[in-house]
Amino acid sequence: DTAVSQTPKYLVTQMGNDKSIKCEQNLGHDTMYWYKQDSKKFLKIMFSYNNKELIINETVPNRFSPKSPDKAHLNLHINSLELGDSAVYFCASRNRGFDYGYTFGSGTRLTVV
Amino acid sequence: GESVGLHLPTLSVQEGDNSIINCAYSNSASDYFIWYKQESGKGPQFIIDIRSNMDKRQGQRVTVLLNKTVKHLSLQIAATQPGDSAVYFCAELPTGKLIFGQGTTLQVKP
Numbered sequence: 001d002t003a004v005s006q007t008p009k010y011l012v013t014q015m016g017n018d019k020s021i022k023c024e025q026n027l028g029h030d031t032m033y034w035y036k037q038d039s040k041k042f043l044k045i046m047f048s049y050n051n052k053e054l055i056i057n058e059t060v061p062n063r064f065s066p067k068s069p070d071k072a073h074l075n076l077h078i079n080s081l082e083l084g085d086s087a088v089y090f091c092a093s094r095n096r097g098f099d100y101g102y103t104f105g106s107g108t109r110l111t112v113v
Numbered sequence: 114g115e116s117v118g119l120h121l122p123t124l125s126v127q128e129g130d131n132s133i134i135n136c137a138y139s140n141s142a143s144d145y146f147i148w149y150k151q152e153s154g155k156g157p158q159f160i161i162d163i164r165s166n167m168d169k170r171q172g173q174r175v176t177v178l179l180n181k182t183v184k185h186l187s188l189q190i191a192a193t194q195p196g197d198s199a200v201y202f203c204a205e206l207p208t209g210k211l212i213f214g215q216g217t218t219l220q221v222k223p
Contacts, residue, residue, distance in 0.1 A: 041200055042213070045210050045212070048209075056209070056210050090156050092156070102147075102157075104156030107155070
């Protein structure tokens with residue numbers, strides 16, 4: 001009964017490859033997010049979708065492309081992976097208008113070699 | 114720009130003692146703050162929140178204090194237990210996006 005689930009949990013890939021991370025939430029939330037956590041544990045927002053519409057797009061290289069097929073899913077596709085993309089990526093969801101209701105997934109650890 | 118920062122990267126306490134984790138924020142327009150706990154290999158989990166019209170809010174073993182004058186908040190954990198070992202983040206919510214601080218690692222010594 002995982003509320004926010006991400007796959008895969010671990011991803012090791014070579015520089016230059018293209019990879020995707022998937023996220024699904026079963027909470028009925030209308031807004032989903034991607035956060036990146038670096039090696040110093042700093043969490044930074046990347047994207048946010050509300051009902052399949054992009055509402056937040058931080059300064060992220062255009063190699064990163066989020067896709068939301070429906071409000072329960074938010075996937076992250078990364079082209080031409082670079083060493084600096086190595087991090088833990090967290091998906092989160094909430095109902096817009098309810099400040100406190102952020103629920104995070106358990107993260108995807110991406111290692112680019 | 115906006116930033117939320119923590120004073121200490123690591124806090125080590127004895128089991129049973131009280132822990133105090135501090136946070137400074139820079140956006141004086143922020144009116145809502147949240148503390149999160151992140152255990153190893155997991156995502157951040159909500160602990161407690163506070164709105165700017167309050168100075169103090171208590172939960173089970175946790176208390177958050179907000180000082181708007183100096184833009185500072187703190188998380189107090191009473192009778193710290195080994196299960197409290199984690200990274201703790203303060204976060205603020207201006208303009209619909211959650212902004213996290215750097216994080217403080219809490220180590221509980223048996």
